[in-house]
Amino acid sequence: MRNTMKLSAIAILVAALSACAVGPDYQAPVKVADISIDAPYQQAELAQSWWQAFDDAALNRLITRALQENRSLVQARANVERAYAVFRDANNDLLPKGTLNTGYQAGENGTVSAADDGVISRGYSTGASLSWDLDLFGKIRRATEAAQAQAEQADILWHDAQVQLISQVATSYGEYRGAQLRLVVAEQNLQNLTQSRAIVLARLEAGMASELELAQIEAQLHQVQAMVPAYRVALLTADATLSALLAQHPGQLKLGAVPHLPELKQPVAMVEGANYLRYRADVASSERALAASTAQIGVATADLYPNLSVRGFLGFISGPGLALNGDTQSWSVAPTLSWQAADLGSVKARIRQAQASSQIALAQFEQQVFNAINEMQLSLQSYNLSREQQLSTELQWQASNKAVQIARDRYNAGTGEFLDLLDAERELLRARDQLAQLQQQSFSRLVGIYRSFGGGIQLI
Template identity: 30%
Template sequence: MHKSLHALFKHGKLVSAMLLAGALAGCAQSVDMQEQQVSLTQFVSDTQIGVQNEGASENNWWRRLDSPQLNNLVTDALAMNHDLKTSQLQLDAAIARLGAARADYYPQGSLSVGAERSSLDGAITRQSNAGVNVNWQLDLFGRITALVDAANAGALNQAEQLRALQVEVVSAVVQGYVSYQGNVQKKAIIEMQIEALEQSIDVLKARVEEGVANELDLNRTLAQLKQQQALLPELSYLQYRDLATLAVLTGRLASDITLVEEPELLSHEFSVSFTKASEAMALRPDITSALYQFSQAYSLSVAASKALLPDISLAGFAGVVSLTSNGLEDTVQQWQVTPKVEWSLLSYPALLAQRDAQQFLSEAAYSDYQSKVLKAISDSELTLQRLVKQQQQLSYADQRFNYANKAFGQAQAMYQEGQIPYLELLDARQDVLIAQENAVDSTIASLQAKVSAYQAFNGRWSFELNNL
């Protein structure tokens, strides 16, 4: 990184002081989101995170695995996941609240119709009226505007939370699918080991009966067999766990999902590349969500400051009144306009306390925003380090399998020539199968690391999810 995290803190404190000074002075209604985003993008670009992985577009990255089954699962998850539906409804509610806040710019009022019949000392009087009552809160000092800005930031924050959840769901589907297919392959390897051991046991039993082999070899082989058989229930459970995870993500029951084995998935060419790594980082929904939360708190702080100033409004009534009838007969027209100024001077201590509290919340929201940026940078760097580590381990695992396979071939030849005992041949075969299982584990871990990399650098591809 060209800038240290200490430099970010220094830069963040300077910007924070400038923004908070503006809030205290009441010079601005809301945070300049575009300016903040440009500054953030530039900072992330200066860190040079992920530039070594820049290349092809990351949009629809999971399709590079060339699995129609996986593609369908992702599409189903985006359409049927219940958490996504909940978040979408929360976004709809936030948009509705924004509409309610904007309505305060305009006159509010009601239509009223009434009738009255009363008696005083035996004299009965009747009266009726109908009219429109209007009240217009004038936004001369910008309090309503600040509340609208806060509601707008709240809606945008909820939209970013929905996008973050979409990223989480898509990544979880791909990881769950890779894990499922990997466990299928591991179970197949264990079954091959069991089959090989059972064949060996049949041979050893015959040789023991002939007196050529001893029971020590037979019992050691039986122990290995039981060791491998004990792994099958665990792998069956892991497969069901992956299936249940995918079922929840796609809004179904595990019994409603049937997956076809795809052994070629683990050997499919799948690399990590981003069009612009810095933009992918800066546009992460967790960062932009924190920025909108700060903008919302800042706008509410402005509104709390404006509450110290007088409220100016216009109230009006226009209608008809009948003083002799309950049925609006023989009416006369009536109207009135009432300018009104209200200043809550006696409530000043409470209003000052509310303003101070909201300003502290604004500072806290900005501190949380800084924290989210730091965590995102750390997360992305750690993810890339994990990617390198898994690729190296996969290379060593593949080499181990190749050497174990060669050793088994040599052991077979030596056993046929009588140079080694049968147990050494058996150990060599076990080494091959264990090395193969380790290679599958490393392949799964490498694929998972690649998925995590796309999850960390999600700022660009997450915007394309709604276009699927």
Template identity: 25%
Template sequence: MQKDRGADDPGSCSTGACVPSFLPILVACFVVAGCTTQPGYMTPDFRTPSTWSTSSVPASSPPAEIGDAWWKALADPAIDAMVPSALADSPTLAQAVAHMDEARAVVGASAAQRLPALGLTAAAGRGRSLESGPDGGTSTGSTASAGLTLSWELDLFGRVRETVTTARERLAARTADARGVRLALAAEVADGVLALRGCAHSLQVQTADIASRARTLAMTRDRLAAGFVAAVDEARAASGLANARTELALRQARCERQVHALVALTGLQGADVRERVLGAPGAAAVSFMPEPPLLTLAEPAAVLAAHPKVMAADREAAAAWADIGVARAARLPRIDLGALLTGNWMRAAGSTLHATTWSFAANLAAPLFDGGAGAAGVDAAEARYRASAALLVQAVRHAAQEIEVALTDAASAARRMDTTREAVAAARTTLSATEARWLAGATSLFELEDARRQFAGAEDSAIAARRDRAQAWVALIRASGNSAEPASFNLVSQPDVLHANALPSNPQ
């Protein structure tokens, strides 16, 4: 005998009274969802310099007042005008920003997995059917339905959470990359302006030397016609003039290449680049080289921790660490909740029927045998993390090396400033005295040519020293990452061996 199922029967779902019976299941699921497959990421420990080797030279991390627009501290109108043009029209920077935007979108898509997915379904139809029986005949009917669907994965072992963490860390890495690209682009423009201006001043020195050599050749020919010198002196003067003109052509080509490089960096026309850097024809002379301000040197650990390349490598390592959790969670059971609410409408043979149905289900899926694919996925994720951690160590060492090289160059340029000025003064005096003696017939043309070469070389060295001092300042800004902010993670003095996080054992 069949028993009637009433409202008190716990198996009855004829009304909404049975919905609360699922609450204990949901509570249990949320409790279980607190499980995790591995600890949080910690930056590996490795050794950094305790001090910079060239500590007597002020450089590295600029004071806070310099800020992101650090090039304005040089007070060079050409650099101030051209850097913003490069930042606004750089394909390289636009690509870095696009990668950052893509990473931000991935964060949004990953975070959406934490929330239930709600969908809408609808259907409508009309059909004709043949009726059975002695009378036969046909009937036409219409059907329609509409409903809502809900699906939600319970993040039992942190798969979704670690996926979101991975996306966020990669967004942080792409942000650091974009910051580094911006810094490098501004430094390249400033360095190019300084190089072009130095090249132009070297051309002026070379042009003056050629004019002097041409006058010497003319006087030598007059003396040869008068019989005071031998023909070899004319040949020597003509050879020196030809060599100087050859060198001038080579320097002009180098200057043009520098103009083309600035055109590619800034998107400006070549004429605009020349006018901004060298000044318009007939206008007031442009300042030769800016005077770079002094920079304070921060502790190596703080400078390296805030360096864009190091920050990007550290965030990539953090993302790789989170990927291990994703791979581990993929081997564990997964519960998906699903719900459906549907309204059905049907009209046939002059009558209309309405029905509302709903369902709620929890689906459990767990791998039993995958041939080792899951374990291989975990191994691959762990290997990628070790590779990322090694790249982090490499990034720290390369950044430290770049800073040390920049410090050495800055120290060298500072020392050469005084010595080259002394050399120019001495070479100028020697050339004037030798030229006077040559005019008086007391010395040979060979000695005059040698004195002229020494003076031209001294002037070139002085120009290079002033250019190198300004370029070394730019190089120090770039090498240090233009950052004096507090360290975002600890870099402590340890042996140069990476101590990777202890990888957690596979959960049972």
């Protein structure tokens, strides 16, 4: 009875000690300066489908293939699986461990005694070896907390990798279509300049124009021709980038020769008062890194206290006859109490290291919040300004086109100056090429809005 009470008391004491864990309990930040961040991370469903609002079959096909084939995404997914395997391994440390062993041992002169000279001993052992580290002060539990936070961080980063990949594909697709568009614009301008050259040549043959006028129009014609290779390089670059993202060889995209930059049928909508930080994977990832760093403080602090472990064996030990029966049955229990009492200076140094790492993680998290807020704001403003610039340039191009028609008609009729036609042609070229660049820029900045808001933006 007395032994039973002692064992019960010991069990209660161990359970009580095991219920505590040294080190700070983690509390997720709810505010940085005047920015509320208390909303938990939420993977936006729109992040996996927002590009479909452009209703562009080629873009849909590219993104679908990229999500299936991109090797960086495969790495990110494998990293998640590895991180959760580490977490499960750490979590299993809370339970007793056991191994099944069987072995054979032979030796001669086992002792220095003269009676053992020339004596050969042989023996067999079979059984189970058990070990259990009693987590009295929560070292294993804190390590498990850290591993779980790191696994969750890897999962968040995998989702972020998908958002980044989709954005990269969409941006590169815009660059591809933009290069195509600039090529078409250059070809149209070459046609216009060729027509103007024909007019100058006809007037020259009629004695109504000079060699200087012909040289000037030809110089402008060659200037446009010299720009074409640069557009082709941009097209090849976009093709190579897209091919790499889709894990395929260049030249296999087959996107068609008709340039068309995707446009939204509906405007982007902002929900007033919504906390879009909850869609930012980088913010959530930094918060999980902070949680892991906080747990590591507890891991280091636990070394200030003793560690209790139990080792045991249950099985059979026999001689050469290999008899497994009650006479050869063997068992052992070996509790061990260890304490780094002579090395507490190093333990305290590791605690300070863990605390400093946690402070670094907190500062990184806070900075990430500020970066996210400013990036979201900048993406919206940049897109709005780009759209304003694009609309103004469209009006400029329309006016330039009209000016060229008037100048060409007047020059052809002999009532206009050649320099007026030349200036009008040059302005039309510049305006149309700038419009093509701005169309691509507006698309890229629209993609940037989705990326900076983690895919959480909606359409109205």
